Amino acid sequence: MTGTGNAAERSKRYFQFETTSYNFSVNLSSGLANAFALRVLNLDILDIGILTSTRIFTYALSQLPGVFFASYIKRNRKLLWSIGGALNRIGLSMSILSVLLPYPYNFEYLLGLTTLTQFAGGIAGVAAGDLLGDLVSLEEAAGFWARINKLNYVAIASSMLTGTLVFLTIRNLLEAYTVVYLASLVAAVFSTAMLLSIRDPGHRNDGNGIAPSLNNSRSKNSRVPSISNSASKYLALQLVFSYSVNIPAPFWDYLVLNVLGGNEVVILFKNMTGLMVKFFTIDFWKKRLNLRGSRRTMSLGMATTSLVPVAYITVPNSWMTVLAEAYSGFAWSSLDLTGALYTFYITPSEERPVFISLLNLSSNLIASAASFTGSVIAGLTGLVYAPFMISSVLRVISSGVAYRFAPEVVNNNSNKLG
Numbered sequence: 001m002t003g004t005g006n007a008a009e010r011s012k013r014y015f016q017f018e019t020t021s022y023n024f025s026v027n028l029s030s031g032l033a034n035a036f037a038l039r040v041l042n043l044d045i046l047d048i049g050i051l052t053s054t055r056i057f058t059y060a061l062s063q064l065p066g067v068f069f070a071s072y073i074k075r076n077r078k079l080l081w082s083i084g085g086a087l088n089r090i091g092l093s094m095s096i097l098s099v100l101l102p103y104p105y106n107f108e109y110l111l112g113l114t115t116l117t118q119f120a121g122g123i124a125g126v127a128a129g130d131l132l133g134d135l136v137s138l139e140e141a142a143g144f145w146a147r148i149n150k151l152n153y154v155a156i157a158s159s160m161l162t163g164t165l166v167f168l169t170i171r172n173l174l175e176a177y178t179v180v181y182l183a184s185l186v187a188a189v190f191s192t193a194m195l196l197s198i199r200d201p202g203h204r205n206d207g208n209g210i211a212p213s214l215n216n217s218r219s220k221n222s223r224v225p226s227i228s229n230s231a232s233k234y235l236a237l238q239l240v241f242s243y244s245v246n247i248p249a250p251f252w253d254y255l256v257l258n259v260l261g262g263n264e265v266v267i268l269f270k271n272m273t274g275l276m277v278k279f280f281t282i283d284f285w286k287k288r289l290n291l292r293g294s295r296r297t298m299s300l301g302m303a304t305t306s307l308v309p310v311a312y313i314t315v316p317n318s319w320m321t322v323l324a325e326a327y328s329g330f331a332w333s334s335l336d337l338t339g340a341l342y343t344f345y346i347t348p349s350e351e352r353p354v355f356i357s358l359l360n361l362s363s364n365l366i367a368s369a370a371s372f373t374g375s376v377i378a379g380l381t382g383l384v385y386a387p388f389m390i391s392s393v394l395r396v397i398s399s400g401v402a403y404r405f406a407p408e409v410v411n412n413n414s415n416k417l418g
Helices: 003-030 033-039 045-061 064-068 070-075 077-100 105-135 138-169 173-197 216-221 229-246 249-259 264-292 294-305 307-314 318-345 349-381 385-405
Strands: none
Touching (some): 003 105, 045 105, 064 105, 064 349, 070 105, 070 349, 077 173, 105 318, 105 349, 138 264, 229 349, 249 264, 249 307, 249 318, 264 294, 264 318, 294 307, 294 385, 307 318, 349 385
16 A cells, blocks of 8 residues: 555544544533533523524534635645634533633623634534545445444444433532533544544545536636536435424424423433434445445435334333434434435535535525424424424425435446445
């Protein structure tokens, strides 16, 4: 193997450590952000709403540089990933410092920190996606991203378990949150060190063999962002599916707590169960992908998720949602895998930053709109189950649209992926 090949393999190993420690750190810190603000800082529900909306809006705003300054991001992608990634993961663990400030300064501190970390993380995500699309070849994509997803599932579940053990062991809330955020900081620093060790492999010139390259003169001279027809189809499909999925978004935990009489332990346990099922079933979807291709696998995955809302509204008690979430993990592991393939390989390399930015920007905006729609439907009908049923039907429709119109990333006859 050449020196370049060795460097690429080392970077892939560093990335495995980087992404697992990143997911552990961020899920430990951001997963408890609202509870920390409510129970330790005594912020009110309006403050929490402002922080949440700021988080979504700032992340969406961070995607605009990827649309309009894609060439700059491509030239400086490793630098942007390193700086933005460090600010994002280390910054989130600094939320604990807000306890040193009185109200409203603690709220203003969190608001500023949220804005900084989300904007930095959004830009870093675009830069990272572009680099990773060149670091990992299409031939090894299915196996590589299946392995990465499995590692991330374990990392997220471990962060939940860590938080649970801390709060069971330490009764003082402030001390418990201090330990949690300290653990998040340690993981964030380690993750940043791994990130800095990843090398940029340089750009692929063939677009990974997925779609025809842009006309060079148009790519250099046009000021209007553009993506290929295949990428446009996938983007439109994802918006339809994202809307379908997020209609009941405000009500998953509400259903467990307020309708089925569950508690935080049920929510934590069911979420960990879903992650573990993903870990053990993603290889099933990897085999399906190699056998049937990306279009059919994605379509089947979408159809399979349509039963998740039905499962939630038909279970007799809160603990049975654990089984519903186990099924959800099986269904969603398919889309975790195909999502990585489409995101990184549906476009030629030169289009990738624009595409990832547009995908993230539009998905967040459509998810926000769908969530609001679900709230309106539940309010008008007086039935919390209504958004779940509508979501189920729309997911089936999305699956049919995907089967008919989705582009193909994997060539079944000539491109078996490792």
